[in-house]
Amino acid sequence: MFIEFLLTSLVVVLLPGTGVIYTLSVGLDKGFNASVAAAIGCTLGIIPAAVASIVGLAALLHTSALAFQVIKFLGVAYLFYMAWKILRDDRAMDVSESRIQTGSVRIATTGILLNVLNPKLSLFFLAFLPQFISPTTSDPTASLIGLAAVFMAMTFVVFLIYGAFAAYARDYVIRRPSVMKWIKRCFAGTFGFLGAKLAVSN
Template sequence: MMIEYLLTATIVVLLPGTGVLYTLAFGLARGWRASVLAALGCTLGIVPHIVASIVGLAALLHTSALAFQVVKYLGVAYLFYMAWGILRDGGTLQVTAERTSVSAFRIIRNGLLLNILNPKLSLFFLAFLPQFVPVGTTSPTIFMLGLATVFMALTFVVFVGYGGFAAATRRHVISKPAVMRWLKRGFAGAFGALGLKLALSDA
């Protein structure tokens, strides 16, 4: 059961999403250290959703249309804000030869908000974690907390890997202005598309 969980969780984490994009963008824009901070922020952003799914608050988002819509549109607004931040000159995720200073707190905070403001994560964990709790487990809550901890560790390791890859290619990217322009548009478009996808989702 644990091997099956590890394989499934790894596949889920590897799939490109807002966290992966955010970490990749910071790896390119600010280097490896910034990408690690971005990965940490995105990983910490999972915590509220895990807690919500385990204590049952995620069920409220599922049953209350208003609660889900409020959190959803906050998430949509934030994704569009991130897209604009990439496009505008001098934005946080600007890829340039000079690594302008961005505080660790800001990098972690933005990654945290990216995941916190995605209500679908709570519903995902609500549906995902119980599938791997063996029948007859005496403490299912503790067992799910263990599964969640493993999921967070996988998330951090995979995201750091993505960020490290982006940081390693940084020198090649900044030497080609045309590539930089397309990457900038690509990252902004990806965040915008994810925001639009979330806006159009029903659940």
């Protein structure tokens, strides 16, 4: 059952969601060290969802339309803000040899918010983790915590790989400014699409 959990988790983590897009954009913009901060932030942002599912708070989001809608539209607004920031801020993802440094704490905080303001993450854990708990286990809470920790560790490692790939591609992009222009539009469009997708979710 644990092998099934690892394989399923790997597929989920590899899918290009909000955290992946953010880590890629940071790695491409500011290099590998900054992408590490982004990966840490996105991983830490999983903790509230994991805790919520374990203690049952995610059930509130599932049964209370108001609670879900409030968190959902905060997440939608933040994703749209990210898309707008990339398009409108001339310094956003302005790749050059001389990097404009952004604090690691600020990068990590943005990653945390992207996951915290996504109510679907809590519902995902509520539906996902219990499937891999044995009915005969004596301490299901400890098992849930263990699975959540493994999922977070896997998320961090995969996001590091994504960030390293983006940082490696950075040198290629520096030599081709027109490529960066289209990449900015793609990232902005992806954040906008994720926001729209979250907005129509029930």
